Amino acid sequence: MRSPKSAWMWLLEKEWRELLASRAWWVLLLVMGPLVGFAFISSVRSYAEASGLGGTATGVGEAFSPLVGIWAPTFSACELAAVFLLPFVAIRVVAGDRQSGALKLELQHAMPALARIATKALILLVGWVIASVPVVAAIILWRSYGGSIYAPELATVAVGHVINAGLTIAIAAATASIAEHPATAAILTLTATVGTWILNFIAAVQGGTWERLASYTPTTMVSDFQHGLIRLDALIAAVTLTALGLGLASLWLRLGVPVRRRAAESIAATAFALLVITAGTATTQSWDTSESRLNSFSKPDEKALRSIAGSLTIEVHLAPEDPRRVDLDRRVIAKLRRVRPDVNVRYQSATSIGLFEQTSAGYGEIWYDIDGKKAMSRAVTAESVLETIYSLSGVGPEAESGDVFRGHPLMARPARAAMVFYVLWPALIASAAVAIRN
Amino acid sequence: MTTAPASASSEWIRVEGLTKKYGTVSALSDVAFSIQPGEILGLIGPNGAGKTTLFECLAGVLPPTSGVIFIHGQPLTVRSRTRTLFYLPDAIAPWPSQTVRWVLDFTVGFFGGRRDLVGDVIDGLALSPLLTNTLGALSKGQRKRVLLAIGLLTSQPVLLADEPFDGLDLRQTREVAAILQSHARAGRTLFLSIHQITDAARLCDRFVLLSAGKVCGAGTLDGLSALARSKGGAASNLEEVFLALT
Numbered sequence: 001m002r003s004p005k006s007a008w009m010w011l012l013e014k015e016w017r018e019l020l021a022s023r024a025w026w027v028l029l030l031v032m033g034p035l036v037g038f039a040f041i042s043s044v045r046s047y048a049e050a051s052g053l054g055g056t057a058t059g060v061g062e063a064f065s066p067l068v069g070i071w072a073p074t075f076s077a078c079e080l081a082a083v084f085l086l087p088f089v090a091i092r093v094v095a096g097d098r099q100s101g102a103l104k105l106e107l108q109h110a111m112p113a114l115a116r117i118a119t120k121a122l123i124l125l126v127g128w129v130i131a132s133v134p135v136v137a138a139i140i141l142w143r144s145y146g147g148s149i150y151a152p153e154l155a156t157v158a159v160g161h162v163i164n165a166g167l168t169i170a171i172a173a174a175t176a177s178i179a180e181h182p183a184t185a186a187i188l189t190l191t192a193t194v195g196t197w198i199l200n201f202i203a204a205v206q207g208g209t210w211e212r213l214a215s216y217t218p219t220t221m222v223s224d225f226q227h228g229l230i231r232l233d234a235l236i237a238a239v240t241l242t243a244l245g246l247g248l249a250s251l252w253l254r255l256g257v258p259v260r261r262r263a264a265e266s267i268a269a270t271a272f273a274l275l276v277i278t279a280g281t282a283t284t285q286s287w288d289t290s291e292s293r294l295n296s297f298s299k300p301d302e303k304a305l306r307s308i309a310g311s312l313t314i315e316v317h318l319a320p321e322d323p324r325r326v327d328l329d330r331r332v333i334a335k336l337r338r339v340r341p342d343v344n345v346r347y348q349s350a351t352s353i354g355l356f357e358q359t360s361a362g363y364g365e366i367w368y369d370i371d372g373k374k375a376m377s378r379a380v381t382a383e384s385v386l387e388t389i390y391s392l393s394g395v396g397p398e399a400e401s402g403d404v405f406r407g408h409p410l411m412a413r414p415a416r417a418a419m420v421f422y423v424l425w426p427a428l429i430a431s432a433a434v435a436i437r438n
Numbered sequence: 439m440t441t442a443p444a445s446a447s448s449e450w451i452r453v454e455g456l457t458k459k460y461g462t463v464s465a466l467s468d469v470a471f472s473i474q475p476g477e478i479l480g481l482i483g484p485n486g487a488g489k490t491t492l493f494e495c496l497a498g499v500l501p502p503t504s505g506v507i508f509i510h511g512q513p514l515t516v517r518s519r520t521r522t523l524f525y526l527p528d529a530i531a532p533w534p535s536q537t538v539r540w541v542l543d544f545t546v547g548f549f550g551g552r553r554d555l556v557g558d559v560i561d562g563l564a565l566s567p568l569l570t571n572t573l574g575a576l577s578k579g580q581r582k583r584v585l586l587a588i589g590l591l592t593s594q595p596v597l598l599a600d601e602p603f604d605g606l607d608l609r610q611t612r613e614v615a616a617i618l619q620s621h622a623r624a625g626r627t628l629f630l631s632i633h634q635i636t637d638a639a640r641l642c643d644r645f646v647l648l649s650a651g652k653v654c655g656a657g658t659l660d661g662l663s664a665l666a667r668s669k670g671g672a673a674s675n676l677e678e679v680f681l682a683l684t
Binding site: 005 | 523540549
């Protein structure tokens with residue numbers, strides 16, 4: 001008599017049992033409560049203070065968006081856990097079989113290596129979702145305080161963190177399969193994840209190509225999602241890199257294949273992935289799911305900008321680290337690119353910080369060019385930039401309709417949160433761990 | 439290499455010119471022998487002879503540098519290997535947090551093993567008292583018995599077992615040998631790597647003598663004894679044959 005369960009179901013069960021037996025996963029579960037709790041409680045307090053001080057006056061609505069005020073900081077705890085804790089859980093699950101010798105037995109089943117690694121990744125993702133339950137508790141608590149929830153933006157933040165976790169799992173799986181020892185795999189994984197922070201730092205200093213590269217790091221991707229922005233090019237890059245990580249893991253998981261062949265296959269897979277990512281950078285599609293249109297101009301402004309005939313070129317004479325350039329990039333250019341992907345932005349500066357360029361002729365100028373017609377301004381606010389563009393093009397926006405986002409101020413104390421995150425959650429996890437071990 | 443004659447028609451698995459090099463060091467050199475259906479073939483050799491390397495090359499765990507393995511006259515493929523061979527490595531401690539009961543169920547479910555043999559294997563290897571223990575909590579000998587159970591429950595017709603008696607005491611060794619013989623009588627082909635020559639002599643039908651990565655002789659004890667005598671050595675038992683030929 002054969003077992004009615006398929007081999008894959010047996011493997012799934014085995015991986016699940018291995019996850020349950022993993023101390024690293026239980027530590028992750030235990031830590032997630034206080035980590036999320038601290039971020040949530042702090043942000044609710046800050047939000048309440050700001051609400052009490054600022055009132056509900058028009059024009060400050062963005063400051064009272066739960067997306068920026070509550071969910072971005074609360075979910076940041078997940079980002080921290082994904083970088084510093086999740087890799088160890090993933091490495092334990094992937095490298096454990098090699099260390100114990102179980103891999104030599106399991107690989108004698110004809111199941112493809114990719115199916116095996118995908119099974120591990122699936123279980124790890126489920127483990128991550130379970131570890132994210134404290135975030136669900138935060139949402140329930142926020143609702144119980146009378147807080148506003150805008151489902152699309154909240155879903156965007158959550159999906160962003162799941163994608164980030166998937167990417168971390170894929171990187172950890174690849175390093176655990178390639179490296180002989182789990183400690184080496186841990187070092188390699190942290191090098192890859194924390195290394196992208198260095199890339200972000202270099203981008204902030206150097207700008208240019210580095211800035212373009214940094215827009216595809218997990219940190220930037222998560223930051224975009226936390227602001228309710230879904231960029232198709234970043235999504236393509238994240239999914240491709242995840243697939244590459246799992247693909248590399250499956251290539252190196254195989255036994256009996258010469259190292260030279262595995263290396264050649266890895267290089268080919270990496271080259272293909274880079275090709276896909278490079279092709280993906282050509283896409284400009286993005287979606288702003290934030291209730292406050294955090295990443296977009298107002299609808300009349302967008303309509304007016306789209307209607308401008310001719311090509312728009314902006315020449316910015318500001319250094320990469322100049323705060324004015326940072327403001328211009330984040331608050332204006334990023335929004336402008338979403339409406340007018342054809343906008344050509346050129347940056348001119350002799351240094352990275354701009355401190356010693358202040359007295360240079362032309363420094364701080366921003367030149368606008370629409371089909372040969374030019375105008376200069378030094379202002380970096382959205383209103384001033386749009387005004388300059390409108391005066392140059394002769395196009396103006398229609399009057400704004402009444403559906404302007406006014407914000408959701410809330411003066412609530414984080415009641416019961418400390419009990420939930422610092423007492424109930426750790427107690428629940430400790431009890432579950434003991435019960436399962438017994 | 440010297441090989442005692444074996445009937446070519448009865449060959450099931452044939453290994454030709456198998457070589458494994460690590461850089462400039464040869465772990466196996468031009469190894470050739472055959473496995474016949476239903477036999478217990480012993481791989482005899484001192485520590486470092488290349489026994490584990492040979493098994494891992496056969497099982498596909500290590501890529502051989504050169505050489506060919508034939509099954510029924512056809513070169514071995516991944517598919518034919520997984521259908522024909524199951525390799526039980528030595529010195530592994532798989533699934534340390536799972537119970538013995540679950541591991542045996544997993545073996546039957548995942549590897550498509552023989553559920554009808556579970557009871558007999560548990561009884562034969564005296565695993566009943568260990569069923570609720572986790573593998574990580576077992577002693578070396580207990581774990582070896584569980585690993586043997588895994589190997590015996592798999593359905594591939596050929597079982598390669600690396601040092602199946604390592605960690606077992608004399609009584610357990612004899613009991614395990616009896617179980618292995620009963621499985622061989624039921625039609626399973628066993629290829630066992632054994633460094634204790636007395637254990638091998640008691641259990642195996644034929645032998646492959648391996649020393650420094652080379653096959654020094656292959657065949658029945660009588661055939662190998664004749665070979666040893668022809669070389670002027672003493673050949674009253676397997677130990678003397680081994681010493682004469684290696």
